[in-house]
Amino acid sequence: MNSIDYPPPSLVICPFRRILSRKFEMTEFSGSSFFIIDNSYHISDYDDAEDETHQLRLFLGCNNEEGEHYCSACGNNHKSGTTYYFCNKCKKYYHKECVESPPIFFSPCHPKNPLQLLYTNFDTTIYYDKECHACGLMINGLVYYFFTCDLWLDPVCARKREFSAINNPKRHEHMLHYFPRKASLTCDVCALDDSKYCFYSCLQCDFIVHRTCIYLPRVIQISCHIHRLSFTLSLPFQNLFCGVCRRKINENYGEYSCTKGCVYAVHSKCATRLDIWDGKELEDQPEMLYDNIKSFEEIDDGIIRHFSHAHHLMRLYENIERFFDGEQNCQACILPLDDGNVYRCMQCDFVFHEACANLPRFKYNMAHPHRLILRPIDKYFFCHVCYRYSCGFSYMCSEGCPSYSVDVRCASFSEVVDHPSHPHPLFLIYDQKTAQACSICGTESAYIQWLSCAKCDFSLCFRCATLPYKVKHEDDEHILTLCYEKNASGLYWCQVCEKTTNLKKGYYTCNECGVTFHIKCILGEDPYIKAGTITENCRQKVEVIPNNRLSRPICNKCQRRCRYKTVFKTSNGNMICSAREVYGLRVYVKNVGAINEFGDVVYFDLLMKRMKEKKESSWP
Numbered sequence: 001m002n003s004i005d006y007p008p009p010s011l012v013i014c015p016f017r018r019i020l021s022r023k024f025e026m027t028e029f030s031g032s033s034f035f036i037i038d039n040s041y042h043i044s045d046y047d048d049a050e051d052e053t054h055q056l057r058l059f060l061g062c063n064n065e066e067g068e069h070y071c072s073a074c075g076n077n078h079k080s081g082t083t084y085y086f087c088n089k090c091k092k093y094y095h096k097e098c099v100e101s102p103p104i105f106f107s108p109c110h111p112k113n114p115l116q117l118l119y120t121n122f123d124t125t126i127y128y129d130k131e132c133h134a135c136g137l138m139i140n141g142l143v144y145y146f147f148t149c150d151l152w153l154d155p156v157c158a159r160k161r162e163f164s165a166i167n168n169p170k171r172h173e174h175m176l177h178y179f180p181r182k183a184s185l186t187c188d189v190c191a192l193d194d195s196k197y198c199f200y201s202c203l204q205c206d207f208i209v210h211r212t213c214i215y216l217p218r219v220i221q222i223s224c225h226i227h228r229l230s231f232t233l234s235l236p237f238q239n240l241f242c243g244v245c246r247r248k249i250n251e252n253y254g255e256y257s258c259t260k261g262c263v264y265a266v267h268s269k270c271a272t273r274l275d276i277w278d279g280k281e282l283e284d285q286p287e288m289l290y291d292n293i294k295s296f297e298e299i300d301d302g303i304i305r306h307f308s309h310a311h312h313l314m315r316l317y318e319n320i321e322r323f324f325d326g327e328q329n330c331q332a333c334i335l336p337l338d339d340g341n342v343y344r345c346m347q348c349d350f351v352f353h354e355a356c357a358n359l360p361r362f363k364y365n366m367a368h369p370h371r372l373i374l375r376p377i378d379k380y381f382f383c384h385v386c387y388r389y390s391c392g393f394s395y396m397c398s399e400g401c402p403s404y405s406v407d408v409r410c411a412s413f414s415e416v417v418d419h420p421s422h423p424h425p426l427f428l429i430y431d432q433k434t435a436q437a438c439s440i441c442g443t444e445s446a447y448i449q450w451l452s453c454a455k456c457d458f459s460l461c462f463r464c465a466t467l468p469y470k471v472k473h474e475d476d477e478h479i480l481t482l483c484y485e486k487n488a489s490g491l492y493w494c495q496v497c498e499k500t501t502n503l504k505k506g507y508y509t510c511n512e513c514g515v516t517f518h519i520k521c522i523l524g525e526d527p528y529i530k531a532g533t534i535t536e537n538c539r540q541k542v543e544v545i546p547n548n549r550l551s552r553p554i555c556n557k558c559q560r561r562c563r564y565k566t567v568f569k570t571s572n573g574n575m576i577c578s579a580r581e582v583y584g585l586r587v588y589v590k591n592v593g594a595i596n597e598f599g600d601v602v603y604f605d606l607l608m609k610r611m612k613e614k615k616e617s618s619w620p
Contacts, residue, residue, distance in 0.1 A: 012099050013043045014054035014087045015073040019119060034118040038103045056085040073098035074154045075140025097155045098142050105144060107158040110151060115144035132157055133197050136212035171214050172207055176200040189213035190268045191253035217281040222271055224366040224415040225264060228282060229256035235265055243415060244270035244430055246454050278369045293361045308376040309350050314343040332356035332393040333408050334528045338472045365411050366428050367449055370399040379535035385410035386462035387448060389579040390528040409466040417451055420469045421484045422458050426451040440464040440484050440506035464506060473522050480508040496521035524564035525578035531566050541571040542582055557581040
């Protein structure tokens with residue numbers, strides 16, 4: 001951190017003291033409530049000027065270990081040469097522009113009319129979508145506003161002098177000039193006519209661009225495509241659909257396309273979504289050679305040394321029926337070894353499906369913007385895609401999200417999912433605005449991720465999408481397959497529980513015998529948690545034991561005998577039939593709440609309270 005060495009206390013007041021020094025008039029703009037800030041930022045204008053509990057010191061080019069500081073006054077981060085104040089009482093950083101913000105200001109981008117300084121009222125504003133019209137960042141504190149034009153500018157952007165003209169040869173070869181009036185113009189970069197952002201135009205050619213689009217990156221990596229994407233103002237292909245939103249692409253406007261020659265393109269706004277892009281500009285950056293690194297070293301033909309079992313060698317077996325009776329499970333995905341090729345340790349019982357042994361060490365997943373790394377987990381963990389507890393291997397975020405993990409089944413999905421239960425390809429829904437209903441389990445929710453068909457109304461939750469397509473059961477000697485029949489009729493019975501089977505939902509069947517099974521009767525409640533696993537939650541230690549005694553235990557939660565393959569035994573001796581009951585999970589909820597990182601349903605009143613607390617935490 002470069003700073004002025006022990007500078008004297010400044011003559012400006014801490015924003016926290018400035019906000020709390022008096023009661024401000026509250027007003028409402030565009031559906032959100034704000035305080036009108038009308039007092040000075042000079043410390044000499046306050047009666048308690050001698051109070052030194054909130055002393056501000058100026059720092060130049062301030063950077064923390066992560067290379068950035070978030071201002072606690074406006075809630076945003078501006079990296080380009082911004083100077084910060086630090087308050088010794090609040091222990092917070094503030095932009096110099098946010099601290100020295102007069103209540104009325106004439107901005108270079110709006111010189112004819114004054115802008116009023118406002119502050120977000122967290123008590124009444126929980127959901128709002130106001131963005132700075134210059135940089136596009138969310139408004140989360142101090143902001144300048146002009147009601148006639150509905151213009152919103154954070155204090156940093158409001159004071160910038162380069163508004164009149166911008167020279168960015170990477171975006172356009174000519175000088176771009178600020179267009180001061182709001183008009184319905186179409187941006188040549190994003191193909192949108194959104195007038196809430198400032199427009200710039202070229203005086204030499206027919207080029208119009210949003211200010212936020214001028215600085216879009218040239219080369220990026222998104223989570224839903226394996227190759228890098230580069231920006232282009234026109235596509236050589238026609239009749240392409242965006243790889244994110246699945247809407248048609250106008251090839252005459254700016255888009256991102258694959259650098260390796262794939263017939264793949266994404267709208268510029270879709271490509272720079274924060275849930276699929278990690279925010280990094282990759283132009284002139286070398287390709288990461290370890291992105292496709294194998295998980296094993298090939299010793300000989302059919303013999304490997306896997307990174308998770310490096311002390312022993314493993315051999316490939318192509319006819320597993322000679323060695324396995326269906327009781328052993330793959331160490332990575334925890335599914336039984338029913339058919340296909342496997343790698344088996346030459347000295348112990350460690351075994352993989354061939355596909356699981358070939359899982360890459362590093363990969364991108366369409367549900368997370370950062371690169372994931374494969375790790376073996378010795379206890380069960382929570383998958384943030386299917387909201388289910390699993391054992392085995394997990395893909396964990398390698399950048400800034402230490403608690404994020406995805407099981408290998410969810411991580412194996414690519415940008416286009418060919419599911420055996422449906423004839424059309426499925427895509428991940430990013431902009432889900434209404435509740436979806438899973439075509440297999442019938443669950444309806446607007447708060448979990450879904451795979452959907454672009455040609456019909458078929459949708460899958462990730463829990464059903466990751467169900468094994470082929471399984472074996474002791475009640476049938478043949479391989480059972482997962483089926484779904486939308487227009488099925490007639491009565492069928494499950495061979496295990498002897499209750500009716502609804503063929504319009506998912507079920508397992510034998511193609512030779514014609515019998516049917518409920519999915520839970522085959523797989524159980526927690527099919528991916530193996531017996532012998534021990535973990536701890538916030539209250540107690542939990543051990544997973546096999547449910548193979550002569551008398552099945554009675555669950556202490558539901559007061560019924562545990563009927564699944566595994567039972568959860570707590571440190572106080574309670575027997576619980578499922579992880580859902582252990583942790584009090586209620587994953588599938590219709591129009592009720594959202595799911596947090598622990599898999600718990602957060603109801604709307606609690607959700608709003610937590611959002612409010614998160615915003616207020618930016619203040620001391």
